[in-house]
Amino acid sequence: MQRINKETVISVDMKFCLQAAFLLSLLFAGLLTACTSQSDYRAANGSGFGYTERQISADQYRVNFKARGDDTGRATDYAMLRASELTIEKGYDWFDIASRDTLVNREQVTPAVQTGFDSGSVIVQDCGLLTCRTYQRPTRQYHTSMYLGDSRSEVEIIMEIRMGTGVRPSNTQSYDALEVFRNLKPGI
Numbered sequence: 001m002q003r004i005n006k007e008t009v010i011s012v013d014m015k016f017c018l019q020a021a022f023l024l025s026l027l028f029a030g031l032l033t034a035c036t037s038q039s040d041y042r043a044a045n046g047s048g049f050g051y052t053e054r055q056i057s058a059d060q061y062r063v064n065f066k067a068r069g070d071d072t073g074r075a076t077d078y079a080m081l082r083a084s085e086l087t088i089e090k091g092y093d094w095f096d097i098a099s100r101d102t103l104v105n106r107e108q109v110t111p112a113v114q115t116g117f118d119s120g121s122v123i124v125q126d127c128g129l130l131t132c133r134t135y136q137r138p139t140r141q142y143h144t145s146m147y148l149g150d151s152r153s154e155v156e157i158i159m160e161i162r163m164g165t166g167v168r169p170s171n172t173q174s175y176d177a178l179e180v181f182r183n184l185k186p187g188i
Helices: 006-036 072-089 177-187
Strands: 050-055 060-066 093-107 111-126 132-147 151-164 174-177
Touching: 006 093, 050 072, 060 174, 072 151, 072 174, 093 111, 174 177
Parallel strands: none
Antiparallel strands: 050 060, 060 151, 093 151, 093 174, 111 132
């Protein structure tokens, strides 16, 4: 019969902990990659990030684009791109912007430190030539974690657009839908 001593139990516990930590880090890295690989320009999902539109009248829509970060230029481009796509989809030539709002929401997450203590027991079997002795040995684990904090931002562009065909109004807030689409789509 194999003799199991304290060192064997500790090395088995350590090996298990290292394997579990490695597997958890792989899982975390995979989830992080999946979250970051999604394009910013997309229809809004459950979290509300992406574009949405709502029809106001026959030729008027409200176009929203919400993104993480504070790059208002990129968010505006995405809202303009969606306005041009919507205009083309509905069979119109141009759109003008009746109103535009830019909302930036910033949140500061503060640093935090967490500490903890776990206790339990390990069953140890100590065998000699003729007999074995089984007993429980108490174990203690101390752990600590530190979060350094960060700041999170969201930017949202809200535009009300009016669509039309034929001659485009000469004001500065009107845009040729196909031209906007061609200029902004390659950057996505």
